Amino acid sequence: MSDEHDPGDTPADDATELAGSQDEVPQAPAPGRVPTPQSHFASRFGGLKGAIAPLITTLLAFMMGGLVVVLTGKNPIKVYHAIFNGTGINWFFHVGHYSARIPFSTHKFWFPWDTASIAAQNLQQTLLLTTPIILTALALSFAFRCGLFNIGGQGQYLAGTIFAVWLGSSFNSMNPAVHVILCLLVGTLAGAAWAGIAGILKATVGAHEVISTIMLNWIAIWVGSYLFGQGGPLQGSEASVPISNDIVEGAKLPVFWGLKLLQGLSVGIFIAVAMLVVYWIIINRTTLGYEVRAVGFNPEAARYGGISVARNYFLAMAISGAFAGLAGAIDITGWEYRIGETDIHANQIGFIGLAAGLLGRNTAVGVGFASLLFGALINGTSGRQLDPSIFRPELAGNLTTIIQGLVVLFVGLNLGGVAAWIKRRRRAT
Secondary structure, eight states: OTTSOOTTOOHHHHHHHHHOOTTSOOOOOOTTOOOOHHHHHHHHTGGGTTTHHHHHHHHHHHHHHHHHHHHTTOOHHHHHHHHHHHHTGGGGGOOOOEEEEOTTSSOEEEESSOTTSHHHHHHHHHHHHHHHHHHHHHHHHHHHHTTOOOOTHHHHHHHHHHHHHHHHTSOTTSOHHHHHHHHHHHHHHHHHHHHHHHHHHHHHHOOOHHHHHHHHHHHHHHHHHHHHSTTOTTOOSOTTSOBOOOOOGGGSOOEEESOGGGTOEETHHHHHHHHHHHHHHHHHHSHHHHHHHHHHHOHHHHHHTTOOHHHHHHHHHHHHHHHHHHHHHHHIIIIIOOOBHHHHHHOOHHHHHHHHHHHTTTOHHHHHHHHHHHHHHHHHTSTTTSOTTTSOHHHHHHHHHHHHHHHHHHHHHTHHHHHHHHHHHHHHO
16 A cells, blocks of 8 residues: 555655655645655556565565575475475365364364364464464554554563463453453553553653663563562462463353364454454554654654644554554463463564564555464474474574564665665666
């Protein structure tokens, strides 16, 4: 979409684009729309409207990752094929005559894919990982639309996780539907409140959100370590194990595909997809979204136009944190069911979401596909999916991290902008 913010452009760059040169007559933007540099980029690269830049970024990242595989003495094509099979996405290519059970019933119907195959189980795991990545990517994207760089998705995710575990392991006699909704709602509000701290600091004293969100990440990590660590107030009944109690059955999201004991896919994936739609509607079809984008392009111009910059800074951060907090709550109620001190330090979903948001160019569709890509990579390179004879799983995990880092690097280089600049130079000569 032409009105979406290119992550490679800063608010200052956007202001320059909007202002134009002194020789040009500025054109008033259409109501509800703010012109962006991405519209110029799209015109240079055909009708893809900027989609080609993420594709090139991804291809380059995988090509360089393949060079790393070659240095280990392995065939990159064979390794990538094994990783692809481990993701479960190949399930869609195994078409036949099967039957599937209608979720939450005993009735069956004809279905073209085998829902109980190994590939199906792999796909379930991929989608479980994709769910929180979508939401933490939205946490970055929404703030970015307001000119803020929210690196605190990890801390906001943990805030939602902590409250979901606390509520989910309490109130045993509560109605199941109310209980699970309460866990999700409070987890969402916890993430919003955690990010709102950075928003308030930005709006009142001008504290840079990158610094404040990084500090809040560490605060969330060490608070969680205290709560669930040895002797912590939320440690489970096993005194020797620094882990929480499992949440009660009534606080668990329904599993509609697969077995709950084998981490089947819960309805959380539908919540994440719904949040992509909510994000698109807020950004493109509401007054709040217009104000957020206006502040992101030029805070001073937005203030001159009567928009409260401080209010939008706070709201943008709070809504971003709500997405990340919901991700933590869904993970707890959807398949993890508990959290330990080791999990708090090892979990990196918030940072993976950051890469997915950048690759997805802060668009709803882009974030969805980028999150699926990273979720598939993580699952496909896990020890239980990848044959050690093809590629060592511990090295494959590092390969995933390398590809994620390359994606962030290439997005930062703004390859599309470089290509457009080269094309302009050629025309000038």
